[in-house]
Amino acid sequence: MITAIFAFRDDSPKYKQIYEQFKLFIDRGDILADERLPSIRQLADSLQVSRNTTLMAYDQLVAEGYIRGEGGRGYFANELEPLISQGKVILPALKQSESLAPPSLIDFRAGAVDQTHFPLKVWRSIANQVLSLQESYQYGEPFGEMFLRKQIATYLHQSRGVKTNANAVIIGSSTQQMLINLGYILKADFPCITVEDPGYDGARQSFQLHNFMIETLPVYETGADFSQLEHSKSRLIYVTPSHHSPYGISMSIQQRQTLIHWANKIEGYIIEDDYDSEFRYTQQPFPALASIDPARVIYLGNFSKSFLPGIRLSYMVLPEPILKRYIHQFLHFESTTSLHSQLTMAKFMEEGEWNRHIKRMRLVYKRKMQQMVSQLLMQFDQTISIIGEQSGLYLLIKVDLNRSEEWLIEQASFHGVKVYPTSIYYLNNTTDIPIIKLGFSNLSSEEIKLGVELLKMAWV
Structure with a gap:
């Protein structure tokens, strides 16, 4: 079985390694067109990883067209039509702005409101x-x-x-x-x-x-x-x-x-x-x-x-x-x-x-803010500082990991989380430690919890 030859490295997220390995299998013909792939559950059990990890890998392969999901039947490899030049397969280079990232599972966007409580x-x-x-x-x-x-x-x-x-x-x-x-x-x-x-x-x-x-x-x-x-x-x-x-x-x-x-x-x-x-x-x-x-x-x-x-x-x-x-x-x-x-x-x-709407939403958003703060403190402890938790529909986290704002956003994206920069707000009065903006207004309790857990995986 193909999964038997997997050996995880420590320098890259596991979902990314799974994605890269399956991409290689399909590129070189180890997995043939229309061949059925292991199910999410089978692959997770075989590799001893979470189902979310294998799901993220498959989602990226689907997004790029390497595989397809057929409802009720599973995942299958697609037929590729690579460019051939002098007997070598030439894959088109991605621009830096098109770096590989799975579809967002959690979007910490600030410009949204709670849909479930909308009147x-x-x-x-x-x-x-x-x-x-x-x-x-x-x-x-x-x-x-x-x-x-x-x-x-x-x-x-x-x-x-x-x-x-x-x-x-x-x-x-x-x-x-x-x-x-x-x-x-x-x-x-x-x-x-x-x-x-x-x-x-x-x-x-x-x-x-x-x-x-x-x-x-x-x-x-x-x-x-x-x-x-x-x-x-x-x-x-x-x-x-x-x-x-x-x-x-x-x-x-x-x-x-x-x-x-x-x-x-x-x-x-x-x-x-x-x-x-x-x-x-x-x-x-x-x-x-x-x-x-x-x-x-x-x-x-x-x-x-x-x-x-x-x-x-x-x-x-x-x-x-x-x-x-x-x-x-x-x-x-x-x-x-x-x-x-x-x-x-x-x-x-x-x-x-x-x-009535304002009074109701003030309570709803207060609970979400409290949960967001609680989850961040639980997962990150001393590596972040929280700013602005007394009001509003977002908060800021100052991430003291000796990493750039760009790196933090990119790594979060690779783990299926969309977070937002604050550098756009500055003219001259810049900050040495990157600050990330996290909105929570349109996220459920479960989504907030999952989003913070994925950020922990991405950054620490």
Whole structure:
């Protein structure tokens, strides 16, 4: 039997060695076209490895076309048509970006929400009701439907302490889209902007599109460093004070007051991105900067993180002088977001479903965060540091293994786990030890456990 000649090495994952050996058998004709392969169970028992290990090897062989799975019958070798050159088999070289990796078993993506707890029946029912409204069959208002703007104004007052009226609320499709519009009207008077370093790269790209001069506010795991702010050229700053992206820390009330004082002193503005403030697990959500001084704060929020990414619903609250300029500039532009989604969300909020959803999901995500932290500490002990476990839908792990970020991501991929870099968030304030981003919102308890176990196999 072919498996009898296996001899595992210590320098490579076992699934990869199985994959490479079967690939070699098929390439040189030891396994013929249409020949049945051992089952997952038989192969695992024969090689004394887990079934997951043999499954990962077979999945990679299937993905590359060496074998095929036939439902209920097992796995079979495919016929190959290699390129022949001077009597030698020439296999096409893979680019570095196409390195071999099995299909992802676990995806620690941060930009997702929990599907199993999504209020599908309620949302569908309200969406159907909205389709009976006359206004659903016409173009919407350029700055958003007043029904939704009123609901958002009420919600912000109750949950974030932001006192505003519906006319100051602008609806858009995404944070980036609104920042691009804002940048267009602000760049003449505010050619320079300060952004957090590290900080949300999507916002930075929006400002760079308008050729803003970029200055940086250094942020560390312990908080932001405001010492150089007084000497900056900027009179405009973009921050994520309630849940810093990516560190997950929150500004203290003293830091918030320092920032408000700075903006008033120079007659500038703070752009506050409050992107997922609903999900704080140790205390109540912090009051927004806009609740302290609405005259100096441009407030941004969205429904993507807390409800559904694909709904493409975001909003901002503008101080009076900027609101007038914004309305004048964009009065004749069509709304960038779905009228039907706006009316459905407004009704969803009016009937109290939004508040019920947030309360429910805060408990769901808190349990997932706790499990993620528990599993990471159990598997890795002192080799990692966990950052940002008090809030949000992801956490960061600082991996102290003398390995690069690229290596960690690649090895995780080889073991069927997709993890994400944080290097994209940094400009100048870089870190010596790589930090990996792990989202958990759309993973089950079992998937979190398996994902962390596979990371242990990949890294240690």
